[in-house]
Amino acid sequence: xxxxxxxxxxxxxxxxxxxxxxxxxxxxxxxxxxxxxxxxxxxxxxxxxxxxxxxxxxxxxxxxxxxxxxxxxxxxxxxxxxxxxxxxxxxxxxxxxxxxxxxxxxxxxxxxxxxxxxxxxxxxxxxxxxxxxxxxxxxxxxxxxxxxxxxxxxxxxxxxxxxxxxxxxxxxxxxxxxxxxxxxxxxxxxxxxxxxxxxxxxxxxxxxxxxxxxxxxxxxxxxxxxxxxxxxxxxxxxxxxxxxxxxxxxxxxxxxxxxxxxxxxxxxxxxxxxxxxxxxxxxxxxxxxxxxxxxxxxxxxxxxxxxxxxxxxxxxxxxxxxxxxxxxxxxxxxxxxxxxxxxxxxxxxxxxxxx
Numbered sequence: 001x002x003x004x005x006x007x008x009x010x011x012x013x014x015x016x017x018x019x020x021x022x023x024x025x026x027x028x029x030x031x032x033x034x035x036x037x038x039x040x041x042x043x044x045x046x047x048x049x050x051x052x053x054x055x056x057x058x059x060x061x062x063x064x065x066x067x068x069x070x071x072x073x074x075x076x077x078x079x080x081x082x083x084x085x086x087x088x089x090x091x092x093x094x095x096x097x098x099x100x101x102x103x104x105x106x107x108x109x110x111x112x113x114x115x116x117x118x119x120x121x122x123x124x125x126x127x128x129x130x131x132x133x134x135x136x137x138x139x140x141x142x143x144x145x146x147x148x149x150x151x152x153x154x155x156x157x158x159x160x161x162x163x164x165x166x167x168x169x170x171x172x173x174x175x176x177x178x179x180x181x182x183x184x185x186x187x188x189x190x191x192x193x194x195x196x197x198x199x200x201x202x203x204x205x206x207x208x209x210x211x212x213x214x215x216x217x218x219x220x221x222x223x224x225x226x227x228x229x230x231x232x233x234x235x236x237x238x239x240x241x242x243x244x245x246x247x248x249x250x251x252x253x254x255x256x257x258x259x260x261x262x263x264x265x266x267x268x269x270x271x272x273x274x275x276x277x278x279x280x281x282x283x284x285x286x287x288x289x290x291x292x293x294x295x296x297x298x299x300x301x302x303x304x305x306x307x308x309x310x311x312x313x314x315x316x317x318x319x320x321x322x323x324x325x326x327x328x329x330x331x332x333x334x335x336x337x338x339x340x341x342x343x344x345x346x347x348x349x350x351x352x353x354x355x
Contacts, residue, residue, distance in 0.1 A: 014139055014140045014141065014174045014175070015140050015174075015352070016137040016138060016139055016140065017029065017137070017138055017140065017142075017143065018135045018136070018137060018138075019069075019135065019136065019138045019142070019294075020069075020072070020133055020135060020136070021133075021136055022069050022099075023098045024067075024096075024097050024098055025069060025292070026069045026142050026143075026144055026292065026294065027069060027136070027138045027142055027294075028068070028069035028070040028071065028072075028294060029069075029070060029294045029295060029312075030070035030071075030294075030310070030311070030312070031055065031070070031072045031130045031131075031133060032055055032056065032057045032070055032071050032072060032130075032309075032310060033053060033055055033056040033057070033071075033072060033073050033074075033075065033123050033126050033127050033130060034056075034057055034058075034059070034065060034066060034068075034071045034073070034074045034075070034310070035047075035049045035050040035053075035056055035057065035058045035075050035077070035119070035123060036058075036059070036061060036065065036066060036074055036075065036076050036077070036089075037058075037060070037061055037076075037077055037078070038061060038076060038077070038078035038079070038082050038084055038085070038086050038089055039061075039078060039079055039082035039083075041079040041082070041106070042077040042078055042079050042106060043058075043060070044112075045077050045106065045112050045115055045116050045119070046058045046077050046119075048116050049075065049077070049116055049119045049120050049123055050123075052120050052123075052124075053120065053123045053124055053127050054127065055127050055130065055131075056075075056123055056127065057309040057310060058309065059308075059309045059310060062264060062286070062290045063089075063092065063093060063096070063290075064264050064266070064289075064290030064291060064292065065289070065290055065310055066093045066096075066097065066099070066101070067093065067096050067097045067099075067292070068289065068290070068292055068310055068311070069292060069294055070294060070310050070311055071099065071310065072099065072100075072126070072129070072130035072133065073099050073100035073101065073126040073129070073130065074093060074099060074100070074101045074102075075101075075102055075103070075104075075119050075122055075123045075126065076089055076090055076093075076101065076102070076103035076104070077103070077104050077105075077106065077115060077119055078103065078104070078105050078106070079105065079106050079107060080105045080106060080107030080108060081107070085105070086103040086104065086105050087103060087105075089103065090102075090103040100126055100129070102119075102122045102126075104118055104119050104122075139174075139175070140171060140174040140175070140176050141174055141175030141176055141270075142176070143171060143176040143177070143294060143295075144176065144177045144178075144179070144267070144292055144293050144294055145168075145171060145176065145177070145178045145179075145293060145294070145295055145296070145297060146178075146179050146180075146181070146285065146288030146289065146291075146293035146295070146296040146297070146311075147164060147168060147178055147179065147180045147181075147251050147252060147296070147297055147298075148180075148181065148182065148281060148284055148285055148288070148296055148297070148298045148299070148313075149161060149182075149185070149247075149248055149251055149298065149299045149300065150281035150298065150300055150304045150306060151232060151236075151300045151301060151302035151303055151304040152233055152236065152238065152244060152247060152248070152299070152300065152301050152302070153232075153233065153235075153236020153237055153238065153301030153302050153319060154236055154237030154238060154301065155236075155301045155317070155318040155319045155335070155338055156236075156247050156299055156300070156301040156318070157238075157243070157244075157246065157247025157250065158318065158338060159318035159334050159335075159337040159338045159344075159347075160251075160299040160300075160301070160316050160317055160318040160334050160337075161247050161248070161250045161251035161299050162250050162251075162344055163316070163318075163334055163337060163344050163347045163348055163351060164251040164297055164299055164316060164351065165250045165251050165252060165253040165254065166253070166344055166345070166348045167253075167297065167348045167351050167352060168180075168251070168252060168253030168255070168272065169253040169254055169255050170348060170352070171352075172253065172255045172271050172272050173255070175270060176270070177267055177269075177270045177271060177272075177273065178252070178253065178271075178272055178273070179261065179267065179272075179273045179274065179275050179288055179291065179293065180249070180251065180252035180272075180273075180274050180275070181274065181275040181276075181277040181284040181287060181288055182248070182277055182278070182279055182280075182281075182284045183209050183210060183213060183274070183275075183276045183277060183279075184210075184213055184224055184278065184279030185244070185245060185248040185249075185279055186206070186209075186210055186245060186248065186249055187210045187213065187214065187224060187225075187241065187245060188225075188240075188241040188242040188244070188245035188246075189242060189245035189246045189248070189249050190206055190207055190209075190210040190245075191207070192246070192249065193206055193249045193252070193257075193274075194206040194207050196254065196255070196256055196257045196272070197256070197257050198256040198257060198258050198271075202257055202258075202259070202260055205260040206257070206260060206274065209260065209276045224241075224279070225241050228241045228244060229241065229243075229244045232302050233302075235302075236301050236302050236319075251299055252272065252274065253272055255271060255272040256271065256272065257271075257272050257273060257274055258270070258271040258272060258273055259273040259274075260273070260274055260275075260276065261273055261274065261275040261276065261291065262275070262276055263275065263276060263277050263278075263287045264286075264287045264290035264291050265291055266291050266292050267291065267292075275287060275288060275291065281298075281304060281306045282306055285298070285306060285307075285308055285313060286308070289308050289310055289311045293311055294311060295311050295312050295313075295314060296308065296311055296312070296313045296314065297314050297316060297351065297354075298313050298314060298315050298316065299316045299317065300315060300316070300317050300322070301317060301318070301319045301322060302319075302322060303317070303319075303322045303325065303326040303329065303330070304329070305326075305328075305329050314331050314332065314351070314354045315329055315330045315331045315332070316331065316332040316334060316351060317330055317332070317333065317334065317335075318333075318334040318335050318337055318338045319335065320333065320335035320338075323335065331354055332350060332351055332354060334347050334350075334351075
């Protein structure tokens with residue numbers, strides 16, 4: 001019922017990547033300054049501050065973003081009457097990370113203009129410090145990569161998902177960690193995914209996640225099987241929920257699943273893990289990034305613009321038309337695999353160069 005523990009491939013030579021050392025965990029592959037609002041009332045001020053600082057990013061509040069390895073430091077802006085005040089949030093993040101952190105309250109500083117002025121000054125100083133940090137080479141085992149799919153078509157299950165699945169196996173064999181989310185997409189193939197579980201308990205967790213999801217939707221008068229595959233999936237050649245699910249879980253590789261994570265939770269084990277998230281690309285990517293993924297590899301057949309401010313989202317498609325029609329958003333063209341001009345092994349090397 002459960003997969004054997006993998007010892008990795010001893011003949012597989014690891015590779016190195018350039019990154020920024022973080023004192024509390026995995027290295028980052030970006031060196032951003034995060035401008036973090038504590039509430040919607042502070043979000044516009046944060047956007048303005050981020051727009052004035054090169055290398056700064058502004059994103060909705062999640063503590064995991066502040067702890068993310070791609071973040072050098074954090075500037076927090078609050079209003080003053082929210083549930084979690086800026087000083088309390090600063091203290092919480094400070095207990096989890098050694099990054100430089102400053103915070104401001106709009107009601108304390110004299111309004112938005114004065115707050116923005118002070119926050120810009122602080123962020124600019126922090127950005128100068130970040131610019132002084134030198135890149136270092138790190139082993140592939142330090143990578144934590146998220147895997148996602150969206151806007152799938154027939155080419156996803158035939159070429160791009162199997163290629164990314166091979167990439168996942170390759171990284172896991174090198175000691176890295178990969179995570180696959182969007183648990184509603186497992187339904188129809190959850191019994192196959194569960195066979196990869198490293199333990200009986202993990203096997204049962206995977207089955208229960210899917211059962212609970214369907215029960216929840218039924219209680220709300222919804223049926224995930226009625227809405228899946230989506231009209232776009234059908235237009236792309238997918239005919240059944242099971243067919244879509246088989247393609248989806250293939251991108252997660254074949255190695256034993258070491259852990260089932262809740263949404264946005266950091267993994268406690270290395271290797272292949274899965275995360276229980278909603279069936280929505282943006283929510284799934286956000287959750288995986290909040291858990292610490294340095295990058296996301298995202299397969300698509302129909303095309304999607306989904307991205308993330310903190311971690312690069314690498315778009316992989318085996319649909320040549322999609323690659324050219326959405327060239328602003330696509331990174332890797334695997335249509336040669338579909339035509340038989342490249343093997344999946346060669347294509348994996350191509351994807352890994354982007355990672």
